[in-house]
Amino acid sequence: MYPITLNIENRKCIIIGGGQIGYFKARPLLEAGAEVTVVSPEICQGFQQLKKEGKIHVSLKEVEEADYREAFLIIVATNSEEVNERVYRTASHSQLVNVISNHELGNFHLPATLNRGMLAISVSTNGASPALAKKIRNDLGEVYDESYEEYLEFLFEARKIIKKSPLTHEEKSKLLKDSIADVYKHSTKERYRFLARLLPVEAE
Numbered sequence: 001m002y003p004i005t006l007n008i009e010n011r012k013c014i015i016i017g018g019g020q021i022g023y024f025k026a027r028p029l030l031e032a033g034a035e036v037t038v039v040s041p042e043i044c045q046g047f048q049q050l051k052k053e054g055k056i057h058v059s060l061k062e063v064e065e066a067d068y069r070e071a072f073l074i075i076v077a078t079n080s081e082e083v084n085e086r087v088y089r090t091a092s093h094s095q096l097v098n099v100i101s102n103h104e105l106g107n108f109h110l111p112a113t114l115n116r117g118m119l120a121i122s123v124s125t126n127g128a129s130p131a132l133a134k135k136i137r138n139d140l141g142e143v144y145d146e147s148y149e150e151y152l153e154f155l156f157e158a159r160k161i162i163k164k165s166p167l168t169h170e171e172k173s174k175l176l177k178d179s180i181a182d183v184y185k186h187s188t189k190e191r192y193r194f195l196a197r198l199l200p201v202e203a204e
């Protein structure tokens with residue numbers, strides 16, 4: 001398995017199977033800006049609500065190959081092992097397919113993810129123990145708390161200024177390393193000082 005983060009904004013993503021498990025997979029897709037379609041003869045309450053809010057397209061039917069031919073990413077989440085396997089076997093090799101009922105099928109797994117603004121920490125056990133992945137994610141949430149959201153904004157801002165500056169490569173590398181010193185994690189005042197030190201450089 002090869003970890004990546006994927007930009008799925010405005011990409012066609014399809015969830016096959018409208019139960020609770022499919023629904024849990026829909027939220028992160030929508031948050032990432034995907035265009036989500038659900039294909040399922042029945043859909044759970046969560047999906048009904050998303051449909052009412054106009055956030056997803058819904059096809060109330062049993063899945064057929066034509067439903068997923070154009071999809072960039074497919075999540076197969078029916079309660080039929082046979083249907084799940086058939087979708088995986090008939091999808092194109094260039095499509096991303098996640099089969100939630102069998103970790104040996106599909107070409108990607110979903111990790112347990114902690115989001116703190118621009119920071120994302122994902123934990124995967126490659127199907128060995130999804131419950132452990134979830135536990136580790138929750139444990140990490142205590143160390144990497146909400147304060148990381150603002151901290152990452154500071155680091156991003158500093159990095160943009162440093163990259164644009166006329167400094168040498170070595171000087172830039174040193175500043176980028178300096179910017180992650182603990183002091184800036186803990187003190188907003190020190191962050192302002194760091195940025196203020198950079199600004200005259202930018203103006204040169």
Ligand SMILES: C[C@@]1(CC(=O)O)c2cc3[nH]c(cc4nc(cc5[nH]c(cc(n2)[C@H]1CCC(=O)O)[C@@](C)(CC(=O)O)[C@@H]5CCC(=O)O)C(CC(=O)O)=C4CCC(=O)O)c(CCC(=O)O)c3CC(=O)O
Nearest residue numbers: 101102103109110111112124125126127128130131133134
């Ligand atoms: C292969 C994978 C496929 C995929 O979904 O990509 C997969 C497969 C299966 N999960 C099963 C069961 C459970 N899954 C969870 C929870 C999560 N499962 C997730 C991912 C994955 N699950 C992928 C591997 C990831 C990895 O190993 O790291 C998480 C991390 C992310 C997410 O779902 O988005 C999410 C936590 C998210 C969060 O909270 O944020 C819990 C615990 C709970 O719900 O509290 C249980 C019950 C306990 C248990 O069984 O361990 C079963 C048996 C089903 C059955 O009994 O029929 C299968 C099928 C199989 O094992 O083949």
Ligand SMILES: NC(=O)C1=CN([C@@H]2O[C@H](COP(=O)(O)OP(=O)(O)OC[C@H]3O[C@@H](n4cnc5c(N)ncnc54)[C@H](O)[C@@H]3O)[C@@H](O)[C@H]2O)C=CC1
Nearest residue numbers: 017018019020021022039040041042062063078079100101
């Ligand atoms: N990866 C994970 O995190 C977990 C995976 N699972 C697996 O997920 C599966 C689904 O779980 P739930 O959502 O709770 O089941 P569910 O029974 O609530 O929902 C299944 C949905 O699939 C639809 N469906 C059935 N045949 C279909 C077809 N031919 N075409 C399109 N849709 C079809 C049904 O109408 C229903 O809406 C379980 O069978 C289990 O193996 C279960 C727990 C965790």
